[in-house]
Amino acid sequence: MEPILDEVIFREIQRFRQPWVWILTGATAAVVIGVMTYGLIYQLGFGKPWGNNPLPDAALIVVASAGILLMLGVLWLTWAARLITEVRNSGLYVKYYPFHLSFHKIDLRNLKRFEARTYRPIWDYGGYGIKCGLKGKAYNVSGNRGVNLTFKKGRDLMIGSQRAEELARALELVICEQP
Numbered sequence: 227m228e229p230i231l232d233e234v235i236f237r238e239i240q241r242f243r244q245p246w247v248w249i250l251t252g253a254t255a256a257v258v259i260g261v262m263t264y265g266l267i268y269q270l271g272f273g274k275p276w277g278n279n280p281l282p283d284a285a286l287i288v289v290a291s292a293g294i295l296l297m298l299g300v301l302w303l304t305w306a307a308r309l310i311t312e313v314r315n316s317g318l319y320v321k322y323y324p325f326h327l328s329f330h331k332i333d334l335r336n337l338k339r340f341e342a343r344t345y346r347p348i349w350d351y352g353g354y355g356i357k358c359g360l361k362g363k364a365y366n367v368s369g370n371r372g373v374n375l376t377f378k379k380g381r382d383l384m385i386g387s388q389r390a391e392e393l394a395r396a397l398e399l400v401i402c403e404q405p
Contacts, residue, residue, distance in 0.1 A: 236313040236396035238389055240367040242304050242354075251304050255297040262290035307355075309367045311385055313396035315403070318375075320365055320385060322356055332375070332383065334401055340375045342390035351384065373397065 242248075269276040269286055281289060303324070312319040312329065319329040345351075347366055351359035354366050358381075366372060366386025373393050375383040387393045 232314045232316050234312050234314050235399060236311070236389075236393055238309075238311045238387055238393065240309045240311075240386070240388060242307055242367055244368055247304060251300055255301050258297045259294050262293045266290050307367070309365055309386065311365075311387060311393065313393065313400055315400065317400065318385075318397060322365055325356060334397070336377050336379065337401070338376045338378045340373055340394060340397055342371070342373050342387075342394040344370050345372060345374070345384060346370065347386070354386075 265276045265286060268274060269280060270283060276286070280286070306324055308323050310321045310323065310329075316331075317334050318332040320326075320332060321329045345361075347354055347357075347364070347370060350361045351357040351364040351366070354368065357364045357366070362382030362384065364372075364384040364386065366384065369386060369388055371388065371390040372384050372386040373390050375385065377383070385393065
């Protein structure tokens with residue numbers, strides 16, 4: 227007897243590619259890296275104390291290095307982060323890389339209803355990412371469309387999607403086929 231394959235019916239990968247996200251993170255990183263680099267050069271290169279209450283050289287190196295590494299980390303995280311949504315024969319799977327290293331299965335047996343809809347990411351959930359708000363939990367990266375899952379018990383879950391109607395149709399297909 228042949229094993230049943232867990233076929234992927236729907237797959238969507240979303241990334242942070244909005245210009246405003248890159249302008250905000252890029253500008254913040256440029257300012258922090260620029261200021262820290264300036265401070266290092268001013269104090270260590272020219273031998274002049276930097277600021278009204280200057281740090282000792284060793285402390286300045288540690289603080290500036292930490293600030294620069296933090297900003298490089300934020301830039302990498304913005305570039306690397308992605309929301310992967312899959313509907314398979316066995317259910318709905320979500321992975322928000324690099325926060326989730328493996329897929330999280332969402333149990334559709336406890337689902338009361340679902341609908342593709344427009345929502346307000348900032349107002350309803352507090353922004354983009356993995357968020358908890360007054361309307362439940364959300365996984366979103368961009369836009370204002372998604373599929374809202376209402377469970378028999380527990381809070382709602384919004385899965386942000388650029389292809390919300392297609393995601394809802396795939397869920398319908400899987401739910402109808404489950405025993």
